[in-house]
Amino acid sequence: MMLDKVKRGDLIKIVSIGEATVRENALRMGIDEGSILICAEVIPAGPIVLRKYRQEIAIGRSLARNIAVVMLARAGEARLACSNLTGEMC
Amino acid sequence: MLNISNKIIKETGLGQKKIVLVGNPNVGKSVFFHQLTGQYVDVSNYPGTTMEFCCSKFGDTFLMDTPGVYGLSSNTSEESLVRDTVVTADIVINVVDAVHLDRDFFLTCQLADMGIPMIVVLNMVDDLLARGLELNLVKLEQRLGVPVVPVVATKGEGIDLLKRRLHQARPGQASDVVKGLLLNYPGLKRDEALPILEGDPEVAARHNLAPGGEKANIYADRRRRANEIVSAVLKEKTTDTAFAIRLGHWLIRPVTGIPALLLVLWLFYESVGVLLAQIVVGYTEGLMNDCYEPWVRSLLANVIDLQSLVGIVLAGQFGLLTMAITYVLGLLLPLVLGFYLVLAMLEDSGYMSRIAILMDRLMSYLGLNGQAVIPMVLGFGCVTMALITTRLLTTERERRIATLLLALSVPCSAQLAFVTAILGSLGLGYMLLYGLIIFSLMTGVGTVLNRFMSGGSVPLLLDLPPMRFPRLDNVLRKSWTRTFSFIKEAFPVFLGGAFLLSLLNITGLMNKIERFMEPLTISWLYLPNETAGAFIMGFIRRDFGTARIMEIPMDPLQTFVALVTLTMFVPCIASTMVILKERGWREGTAIWLLVSLLAFVGGGLLSRLLSCARSLYPAITLPFAALIIIAILSVIVTISRWRRTIG
Numbered sequence: 001m002m003l004d005k006v007k008r009g010d011l012i013k014i015v016s017i018g019e020a021t022v023r024e025n026a027l028r029m030g031i032d033e034g035s036i037l038i039c040a041e042v043i044p045a046g047p048i049v050l051r052k053y054r055q056e057i058a059i060g061r062s063l064a065r066n067i068a069v070v071m072l073a074r075a076g077e078a079r080l081a082c083s084n085l086t087g088e089m090c
Numbered sequence: 091m092l093n094i095s096n097k098i099i100k101e102t103g104l105g106q107k108k109i110v111l112v113g114n115p116n117v118g119k120s121v122f123f124h125q126l127t128g129q130y131v132d133v134s135n136y137p138g139t140t141m142e143f144c145c146s147k148f149g150d151t152f153l154m155d156t157p158g159v160y161g162l163s164s165n166t167s168e169e170s171l172v173r174d175t176v177v178t179a180d181i182v183i184n185v186v187d188a189v190h191l192d193r194d195f196f197l198t199c200q201l202a203d204m205g206i207p208m209i210v211v212l213n214m215v216d217d218l219l220a221r222g223l224e225l226n227l228v229k230l231e232q233r234l235g236v237p238v239v240p241v242v243a244t245k246g247e248g249i250d251l252l253k254r255r256l257h258q259a260r261p262g263q264a265s266d267v268v269k270g271l272l273l274n275y276p277g278l279k280r281d282e283a284l285p286i287l288e289g290d291p292e293v294a295a296r297h298n299l300a301p302g303g304e305k306a307n308i309y310a311d312r313r314r315r316a317n318e319i320v321s322a323v324l325k326e327k328t329t330d331t332a333f334a335i336r337l338g339h340w341l342i343r344p345v346t347g348i349p350a351l352l353l354v355l356w357l358f359y360e361s362v363g364v365l366l367a368q369i370v371v372g373y374t375e376g377l378m379n380d381c382y383e384p385w386v387r388s389l390l391a392n393v394i395d396l397q398s399l400v401g402i403v404l405a406g407q408f409g410l411l412t413m414a415i416t417y418v419l420g421l422l423l424p425l426v427l428g429f430y431l432v433l434a435m436l437e438d439s440g441y442m443s444r445i446a447i448l449m450d451r452l453m454s455y456l457g458l459n460g461q462a463v464i465p466m467v468l469g470f471g472c473v474t475m476a477l478i479t480t481r482l483l484t485t486e487r488e489r490r491i492a493t494l495l496l497a498l499s500v501p502c503s504a505q506l507a508f509v510t511a512i513l514g515s516l517g518l519g520y521m522l523l524y525g526l527i528i529f530s531l532m533t534g535v536g537t538v539l540n541r542f543m544s545g546g547s548v549p550l551l552l553d554l555p556p557m558r559f560p561r562l563d564n565v566l567r568k569s570w571t572r573t574f575s576f577i578k579e580a581f582p583v584f585l586g587g588a589f590l591l592s593l594l595n596i597t598g599l600m601n602k603i604e605r606f607m608e609p610l611t612i613s614w615l616y617l618p619n620e621t622a623g624a625f626i627m628g629f630i631r632r633d634f635g636t637a638r639i640m641e642i643p644m645d646p647l648q649t650f651v652a653l654v655t656l657t658m659f660v661p662c663i664a665s666t667m668v669i670l671k672e673r674g675w676r677e678g679t680a681i682w683l684l685v686s687l688l689a690f691v692g693g694g695l696l697s698r699l700l701s702c703a704r705s706l707y708p709a710i711t712l713p714f715a716a717l718i719i720i721a722i723l724s725v726i727v728t729i730s731r732w733r734r735t736i737g
Contacts, residue, residue, distance in 0.1 A: 021165075022551065024309065028160035029553055030193040032313045041342055046451040047460070047550050049342065053320070054221050055190045056338075058447045060459060060550035 001071065003048060003064035009075025010039045018066030029057055036072065108152045109256075110175050112201065113185035114194050115158025116555050118213045121564075122185055122243040123155040126252075154179075161197055162204075163285065164292045173290075176201070177281045181259045182208040183252075188215045188225065188240070191324060193553065195316035198234065202262025203312070205280035208236050209259040211252060215240040222328035230323040235263035244561065267311040271304055334557040341444040341557070351448060354441070355467065358432060362472070366428040368507060371421055378420035383412045399596065408591035414584045418577060422474075422584075422664060426576055429468065429475040430569035436464075438560035438568075443552055450550050455533070457491050457540025458483070459550045465492050469500035474664040476500070477672060478576065487545045493673060494539065497665065497685045499531040501632070501657045508636035509653055516646050519712040526716055527654055527696075530723040535688075541730040587663050600626070614694045616701065618642055621652050625659060632662045647700045647711075655693030660686050 006012055014035045017023040026032065030052055040056055041049035047058040059067070113119045154175060162173040176182055184201055186194035201208050218225055231238045237258045241248030261280075264272075268284065275283035278297065285293040287302040288309075294301040340346040387396060387405050394401050405412045436442045442464060450460030462483055469476035473496050480492045501509060513521040540547065594600045607622040615621070620642045628635025639652050660666060660682055670678035696715075703714040 022549075024165075024305075025160070025551055027309055027313050028193075028196050029551075030196070030313075030316075032310065041339055043342060043447060043451070044344060047447050047552075049447070049554065053190075053192045053324070053326075054223070055193050056554040058443075058450075058550055058552040058554055060450055060454075062454070062547075063549040063551060 001069060003059065003067040003069050004061055006039045006042065006048060006064075006069065006071075007075055008039055008042050010071060011073040012037055012039060012069040013072055015068040015070055017068075022063060022066075026057075026059075030055055031057060039075075107180040108154070108178060109181045109183060110154045110156060110179035111183050111185060112156055112172065112176055112197065113158060114160055114187070114190070114197060115553070117158065117185050117187040117190070117194060118243045119155055119158065119185045122183075122211065122213060122241070123153070125243055125246050125249050127153055159197070160193075162200055163288060163290050170292060173285065173293075176204070176206060179206060181256065182206050183211055183259075184208055185211045185213050185243075188212045189217045189221050189223065189556075191225075192316065192320045195319055196312060198262075199265065199312045199316050199319075200284075202234060202236070203264045203268045203280070203308075204284050205261040205264060207259040207261055209252070209256060210234060210236055210238045211243075211248075212238055212240045213243050215248075216242045216245075220332055222326060224325045224327050226323045226325075230319070233263075233319045233322060236260055265311055265315050268308060271302075271308070274302075275299075332556075338440070338444065338554070338557045341441065342447045344448065347444070347448050351445060358467070359470070362428055362432055366425065370424050370428070374424050375416065375420040378416040382420075383416060386411050386415075402596055403589065403592045406592055406595070408588045408595060410585055410588050410592075413591075414588035417588075417664065418581055418584050423573070423577060425472050426475060427569060427573045429472060430572045430576075431565065433464075433468070433479065434565040434568045434572075435560045438558065438565060440555040440557045443554050444557075446550070446552060447554075454547050455540070456495065456536030457543065457547045458488050458536070459547055461550070461552075462488060462492050465496065466500070469496045470502070470506070473497070473500055473502045473661050474668050477661075477665055477668045480672065485545070485548055487543055488548065490673070490677070491536065491539050491543065493669060494681055494685070495532055495536055497661050497669060497681060498535060498658055498688060499528055501528070502662075505632040505636050505657065508633050508640070509657070512636070512640055512649060512653060516649065520646065520650055523650070523712055523716055523719075524654065526719060528657070530719055531658065531692075534723050534726045537727050537730045584664075584667065587667055591663075610690060614690065614697075615651060615655060616697045617648055617652055618644060624652065624656065628656050628659055629663065629666075632656070635659075647697075647704065651693055651697045651700065654696055655689055658685070658689035658692055660689070 003012075003014075014031060014033050014037065016033055017026055017031075023032070031037065031050065035052060037050045037052050039048060040051040043049075045061065047060050048064045049056050049058050051057075111119050111123055156172045156175055157168045159169050159172050162169060162176060164170045164173070182201055184198050186198060198210060212225075212227075212230075215225075227238060227240065237255045237260075239248055239252045239255055241252060243249075264280070268287075271287050272280060272283050275286065278286070282293060282297065286297065286299055287304045289301040289303060289305040291301045341350055383405075390396060390401065390405050390411070394404075396402070396405055402409070404410050407413065436445075445463055445467075446460035448460070449463040453460055453462050453466075456462075462480075465476045465479045465483075467476075468479055476496050477493060480489045480496075483489045483492060509524065510521075513524055591600075594603070604622045604626060607625065608619045611617045611621050611625075612619050621639070624635045624638040624642070626635075627638050635656055636653065639649060639656065642652075644652065661669070666678075666682060669681055672678075673681060699715055699718055700711065703711045703718070707714050
């Protein structure tokens with residue numbers, strides 16, 4: 001699935017990031033293919049905010065459409081999985 | 091400043107060295123630089139505030155602050171500069187944010203791979219506990235192979251420790267992948283070979299080599315390594331309970347974020363648009379007009395004849411010593427300082443990034459991304475200031491669109507004050523129609539520009555700073571530094587502008603322009619010929635021109651057309667100067683001409699639309715006109731967006 005379909009609280013893993021320059025910039029900020037992240041916030045029709053450790057990164061909707069992810073756990077079920085991972089409430 | 095810096099040399103016995111501060115945006119490099127040298131650099135809780143390099147010189151030793159970068163290559167001109175600075179450094183101080191190690195260690199690992207003697211400064215260590223994190227410092231030093239010094243730069247903690255340990259700086263451990271690949275370039279130093287391996291065309295060209303193709307490999311490996319180090323040294327003890335995090339989320343969630351944004355905008359309008367632009371500026375301008383200018387004139391009268399050529403240039407209507415000084419000190423200084431104060435608070439609190447996220451979608455229709463919302467909002471206070479903040483935008487295309495929209499469609503607070511007064515006397519219908527026209531202009535022109543300018547809007551990829559309470563000393567110091575440098579740059583431009591106006595006036599060209607404009611005003615806009623004067627005045631200051639419209643006897647429709655045309659018409663001298671300064675002479679002139687053209691074409695069309703509506707349906711002139719405007723807007727937007735999807 002694509003990143004723009006993700007809901008708040010979902011635990012996801014990035015599969016591929018479309019464009020090379022975006023991939024590089026995101027990688028430098030800490031998001032790369034294989035990263036496991038929590039979706040911290042989804043602005044309706046707007047950007048998606050992802051969280052890794054304590055860092056939050058906003059990704060524009062048009063960018064999110066080109067980022068493939070797999071769902072590791074839905075919001076709610078994500079609590080257990082990610083508490084192991086990050087010790088955070090989701 | 092000198093004392094502290096000299097102490098570094100004495101304590102470390104470095105002699106003549108070059109120390110460079112490097113780090114991601116918004117990690118506190120500049121505060122740290124300030125603590126180390128006593129010299130102030132622009133600091134804020136918004137990425138990318140250090141636009142220029144700051145050096146502090148002590149003897150032959152330099153301490154250099156650099157703009158925040160996420161990595162070193164030649165992606166942007168800033169990055170190239172930072173890379174070249176780093177390569178020539180004797181010691182690199184890598185500042186990292188203790189809470190955002192995961193992001194920051196990419197650069198740290200890259201610096202380690204380059205093999206330059208370095209020391210890592212772990213800033214904001216006091217945040218670790220509050221955010222429920224625990225860090226193993228010993229393990230971190232082992233992993234990186236360089237000294238790691240925990241500091242709290244804002245409180246000055248750990249600075250002494252850093253000075254004591256500075257001499258221990260050494261090259262960090264390169265990754266095994268990089269070590270292996272470096273064997274391909276046996277003759278080169280590590281800091282030169284690495285950029286070439288990573289495919290940096292600039293460094294490769296310097297050595298007459300082809301850029302290497304290992305970028306993806308090295309980057310992926312480096313990210314892995316950074317992740318590994320972070321998971322080895324950082325433990326999450328408790329959940330992140332910081333109130334700032336929850337507040338940060340409320341501010342970007344539309345349900346709570348939009349009311350909060352409206353509240354902030356209202357506060358902003360009240361403080362800058364009303365308190366500052368009207369009350370404070372009214373006072374300072376009065377002071378300059380009533381006290382300073384007569385004083386200068388009486389002084390000058392002793393020396394030269396005020397009616398002589400020199401006298402008029404120096405102290406006439408557009409005098410270098412009268413109008414130019416009054417504008418800079420009485421008008422620009424308080425406005426600019428006030429704007430920078432509010433801007434600094436928005437930046438330092440971290441709210442600016444949240445507004446950008448909230449508005450990203452809306453702005454994308456105009457070919458801009460969320461970050462452009464800041465200049466647009468500022469424009470309703472003062473277009474001149476807003477034009478300066480278009481620097482925040484990342485690409486030339488976005489800066490161009492934002493500048494044009496600001497120049498064309500946004501009335502400043504001073505002008506709005508008169509517009510509201512006039513429209514208030516005409517009736518609510520006119521007020522609504524005025525609002526509709528401003529909105530349509532912005533949307534219509536934005537959409538068309540977005541369609542016809544090459545390239546597309548740059549999607550948002552924004553690193554969110556945490557919400558923080560702005561530090562008063564920081565806000566004050568920053569606003570003052572920025573205001574000072576702005577005034578310093580604007581002053582000569584104002585003098586030049588005033589001189590030009592004086593020349594126009596003396597040579598009688600001004601009158602000729604006024605007469606030259608008569609066919610335009612009378613036969614095209616259907617306005618009385620006196621309005622030409624209002625347009626000329628409007629160029630000098632928007633609100634002067636608008637005020638003059640009140641004095642000219644016209645029917646309501648004519649008044650309305652004049653108001654709208656004046657709103658669209660070229661921005662005031664100050665804005666024009668800023669446009670020329672920011673966009674360059676050629677593009678600035680083009681924007682200026684385009685805006686004037688659109689203003690008169692638009693005004694003429696509106697005039698025809700209104701008189702046509704009046705003759706067809708006298709009872710519902712305004713609603714009918716509004717309907718036509720909405721229809722035209724819809725057609726323009728639809729065509730622009732439709733052709734975009736096809737093309």
